[in-house]
């Protein structure tokens with residue numbers, strides 16, 4: 001079958017030329033692992049980080065503060081020195097001795113969560129009689145609720161987006177720049193086979209990419225995997241297809257690698273920030289949530305978190321799947337319409 | 343525009359027919375009404391300086407570019423109706439294709455083979471293009487000539503009836519060029535039809551049965567290399583300069599008055615005469631120069647080439663662009 005032959009050969013060539021680029025392999029496979037590992041370890045420890053406080057005060061006050069386990073004390077000669085560090089965010093607040101018996105004074109940035117925490121810890125340390133707890137507490141140590149557990153599905157989603165858009169976008173821009181695309185078009189090659197080969201090579205890498213990253217996350221970082229294979233597979237597949245469509249779309253007109261690359265960053269940048277990769281998009285104002293949920297990466301990340309962390313079935317993800325499917329169809333249709341063959 | 347008409351319009355033994363094809367890029371008319379016909383089993387070379395419209399012409403014939411006017415029939419079919427069928431039966435080498443560096447010779451041939459219905463014997467193709475040793479070599483390790491032969495191999499592997507070559511040897515050294523010529527000659531010897539562009543006369547003279555010289559998007563002359571050269575009406579060209587004197591002291595009339603001189607051209611410090619009886623002209627040239635007390639320098643004669651025809655027709659050299 002000539003048809004299957006050409007799809008197979010085109011796909012083989014795609015896969016080979018990718019595997020023969022060591023940099024590409026690094027960015028697709030190694031980078032997300034390194035990133036997950038670094039961020040995962042940074043936020044892994046069971047014990048809460050102590051607050052770092054600058055102190056410009058008497059030895060007595062310094063000692064009282066230093067006695068608290070939740071506070072690291074750094075002494076300064078003058079308020080100016082301490083203030084300089086505070087501005088850079090290296091310390092969470094500055095405590096000065098109160099003048100003429102007044103209360104000690106704390107300078108801090110109330111917008112920073114760490115600074116607010118520091119304030120509470122300082123107040124606690126300075127008033128012994130508040131030792132009695134006024135609320136009962138339960139510590140959250142269960143797997144699946146730590147930051148790294150939140151982070152990993154986001155990284156996976158971001159990786160599917162990056163490899164789809166970069167992998168396909170660059171490859172298309174490159175064959176066009178080399179006039180290799182033009183050369184293939186004077187053969188009876190079917191244009192659909194050309195596109196299909198990109199999709200198929202994406203799927204080959206998708207499997208490698210996802211399996212490697214999930215194994216790494218499960219074994220090294222202890223991220224839970226509560227999904228059934230089908231739900232997880234469907235979500236990943238749809239995610240890969242959406243961003244393959246985006247990859248073809250961003251490269252459909254670009255004549256140069258630079259042109260394509262600018263467009264890719266333009267498309268990806270907002271989603272890196274607003275689609276809940278590193279922090280939940282719920283931090284943005286409520287009014288924006290419906291809009292953010294329409295972004296394909298938001299939908300993918302939400303779906304991945306639901307299946308991986310909560311073990312939800314793919315059947316309960318109607319909204320996310322619809323958003324992704326819609327983007328997928330739209331990007332392919334537009335890409336096919338505007339694609340520059342020559 | 344029915345295919346019935348296409349059949350009638352195309353002469354039985356013509357494999358490529360183009361009538362009055364035009365291509366415009368904005369204000370520029372790159373191809374301005376070119377007619378072309380390639381008979382089966384012959385080689386036609388389109389010759390012209392840079393920007394003459396050679397690539398634009400051949401790419402319209404290859405179905406890459408759409409002509410703004412005129413019609414094209416390839417193997418009795420049109421691009422509008424039978425693009426796929428035509429593509430199965432032609433082989434194309436483009437002026438500037440870069441293969442992907444990280445692929446091997448054999449992988450590229452296998453890729454192109456998969457596009458065609460016909461199954462190729464790739465080892466035979468590799469022999470034909472002389473890359474036996476390079477079968478497993480990465481494209482980026484190939485020399486310019488080897489890359490060009492690979493490119494022609496991709497155009498040949500499905501056994502096409504027509505081969506389109508756009509400047510197949512530009513940038514190659516003489517030896518690499520000769521190896522490309524051998525591949526093309528073998529294709530022709532097996533009954534293949536070739537349409538090529540070039541700006542090398544030697545190439546056209548060696549490979550082509552018919553030469554079409556184009557300039558500024560128009561055909562300025564056509565014929566076999568011998569016919570075109572004969573059209574100059576000169577047995578040879580005599581070229582000389584004068585010591586310490588501008589050649590223009592010898593007026594055109596004075597030179598044309600000499601028996602056997604058919605044309606005079608001033609070219610920088612040189613005069614070029616188109617002459618019929620070389621020996622007699624040189625003898626009278628000596629007499630004229632003596633009588634004017636001038637001194638000849640750098641006197642040369644050579645048989646006319648296609649280049650001379652081009653210069654005679656346009657006043658410019660092919661390589662000037």
Ligand SMILES: Nc1ncnc2c1ncn2[C@@H]1O[C@H](COP(=O)(O)OP(=O)(O)OP(=O)(O)O)[C@@H](O)[C@H]1O
Pocket residue numbers: 367370372390391392393394395396397398399437541
């Ligand atoms: N895509 C294009 N857009 C605008 N102008 C073009 C385009 N392609 C070709 N031209 C112009 O058309 C003219 C003919 O170009 P063409 O490439 O056909 O010349 P050529 O005879 O093949 O030259 P060369 O020997 O340099 O390959 C040139 O002036 C060129 O600048």
Ligand SMILES: [Mg+2]
Pocket residue numbers: 396397398437508509
């Ligand atoms: Mg050209």
